[in-house]
Amino acid sequence: MFGIKGGQIKVLSRDELRDIHYATLEVLYQTGVIIHSSDALKVLEDAGAEVDFKNQRARIPPHLVEEALKKTPRCFRIRGRNPKKYCKFEGDRVYFSIAGNATHVLDLDGKRRPAKIEDYENFIKLSDALENIDVSGAGIGPLYEQINLPEAVQAAWRYYWSIKNTDKPAKLGVGRHKQIALDNLRMSCAVVGDLKRLRRTPLGWCHVNPTSPLILSKELIEAALVFARNGLPIHFGSEVLASATGPATLAGVLVQQNAENISGIVVVQMAADPKHRPPILYGCVSGILDQRTGIPALGSPEAALLNAASVQLAKYYGLPSRATGGYTESKIPDIQAGYESMMTLMMAAMAGANFIYASGGIEPGVATISYEKYVLDNDMIGMIKRIMKGIEITDETLAVDVIDEIGPGKHFLAHKHTRKWIRKEFYFPSTLDRKNYDRWIREGAKEARTLAKERAIKILREHEPEPLDKDLEKELLNIIKDIEKREKGG
C-alpha cells in the first residue's frame, strides 16, 4: 500500500531546523538526561558519554549524536497478518491510524462507560472495515476488567484480539517491560515464522514515550533494548507539555523533545548489533498545558504546529516520523471535536508524517474512544487524503477536447469522460450529509454523528474480518497460556 504523499506544508526553514538541532546538542551535552537503567547507562558510557551512575544521569556529546543518527536506517516497513497489507515508512508517504490508550468508551447509546474486551475487539473490527484507516488500532489500553491480571498477560491478550480481528497492519508492538517485549517477539515470530523474517518486515515496534523533562524510564528503555538488540524498530516520541513539563515556548519544546527522542536513539543504536540496526520512528505527542484548567491540550493549534515542525525535524535527520493528529479535548463528537481533529490531522498529514496516530478518541488524553468519532474520523482522513492526492494534470484531465465537444451552454453530466472521472476525482464521504434542506428534513434530519452511528452499527453487524488461521490461533493461545502460567507461578 503506497500511502498518500504528504509534505505540502513546511513551517520551519532549513536554517531554523539547524538552530533546533544545535540547541539540542547543547542540551544533551550540558544538561543530559536521566535514564533509570544501568544497562542503558553502561551502553552510553562504553560509547563515550559522560555517565554519573549514582544519579543515573548521562551527558551525551555531539559526536555520539551524529554517529547514532548516521547509523539509523532511513526507512522501514510494517505488515499485517496479511503480508500484502503493509506500510512503508519512508520519504513523504503518509499512513493513518487510530490510537490512544483510552480507558473508557462512549457507547452507541450515548453512555460513557469503562471499556470492555468486547469494545476492544469491536474497534479493531471497525478499523479493519474502515477504508481510510491504514493501520488498525483499538484506541484502548489496559482494561479495568483485567486490572487484577499481570501486565504481561494483559498485553498478550491485547495482541491476540488485535491480530484476530484484522489482517491489516496492527502495530503489534509493545510499550513497557523487558519480559513483555520478549513475549511480544515470541508471538510475532509465531506469526511470521522466525526472527529473520520479522526483522525484514516487522509487525510493529517498541513504542517509547520519554517522560518529560529528560527522563527515560526503566520499563520503557528496557523494552526498547530488547527490540534494539534484535534489530527491530523503536518509536521514540515525547509528550512535552509546554509551560509544564517543557518550556512555554514552542521552539523550546521542540528542542527538549528532540533531546529526549535523540537520547533514546543514541542508547538503542549503541546497544544494537551492527549487523541489525534498529529502525527508528521519530515521534511527537507534544502540546500545551492549558493554563486555565491545568489539563494537557493536544487538539490545540500549538500542538498542530509542533507536530508539523517535528515531522520536518525528523525529515532533516532522514528518519521516519510519527505525528499526532485527529485529537480533540472535547467530551463528545461535536463541533469542537471537528475543529480540533481536522486541524491537527491536516497539519500532521500535510507535513508528511509517515505515521499518524490518534484519531477516534475524545477527551483530554484520549481518555475515551468513541464509536461515532471513529467512523467520523475515517471520513475526515478520507477528505484529507483527497486533498493530498492533489490535482492530476494530463491532456485527458485538462479536458480541452471534452470542453470543445460539449461547447458553451450545454452540460457535462452525460459525457463518458465525466462517468470515467467522477469515481477517480471525487471523495464520497459516508457520514457527511450533502442533501438540501427539504430532503434532509424528509429523511430524518440526521446529523453527522447519527450517520456515523448508523454506519458503525452496520459494520459491526455485517463485517467479518479475514479469519485468523486456525493453527496460528492455537499457537498464539498456547503462548498466552504459557505466559499466564509463568506469571502465576513465577
Next chain:
Amino acid sequence: MSIRSEIKELADAVVAGDVEKSELIAKKCVELKLNHLEVINKGIIEPLREIGDKFGRGEIFLSELIMSAEAAKAAMEVIVPEIRKGEKKVGYLGRVVIGTVAGDIHDIGKNIVAALLTAEGFEVIDLGVDVPTEKFIDKVRELKPDILGLSALLTTTMPVQREVIEALKKAGLRDSVKVMVGGAPVTAEWAQEIGADAYGADALDAVKKAKQLLGK
C-alpha cells in the same frame, strides 16, 4: 490598627509570586517580632486566597497561581517554626502527604494538586515520584497527616494505590488518616473499590474533596 508595611510587602511578594522576596520579608517580620497570626493571615493566607479566587474566575493563569503558592510556602516555612508552644496554632488548614505510587514517575498532575492545596492553605509534604509503599507508611506514622494523597497515571500502576491502603491497614494506621486517590485512569468506582476515602477528578476537585474530608 493599620497594617505594618512589612506585612503589606509580604502580601505583595506573595501576589507577585516572588519566592526569594517572600522568604526575605518573612525573615524580617520574624526579626521585628511582629505578631505571627497577623503576618500569616494578612501577609500570606489572605493574599493567596485572593489569588486562588482570581484563578477560579479565569483572571490569572495556573503558572501565576503556582508561583504565588511557592512564595507563600517559602514564607510559611519561615514563620510557622517560630510559633512557640502555647501560642495559638495558626496557619494551615490541614496537613497533606502526597506522592506518586511506586513504579510510576509521572508527577505534573500531582505537582499541580500540591500547589493548589498549598494555595488553599494546606501544609503539603510532597514525597515525589516512584514512592515505595513502605515510605508512605513511614511518613504517615512520622508526620501524622490529615490526608494521604496517592497519584497514579497508568492503569498498570493504579493497583499500587490499593497496596498502599492495605499496607496502612496492616500497620494499624488506616483509621488515622484519610486517603485520597487521583490520576488520569482513576475513577470514583476504583476509589470505592479499594476503600479510599475520596477521589479527585482533577486538581480543582482534589482541593474541594480535601476540604470536605476535613469537614471544612
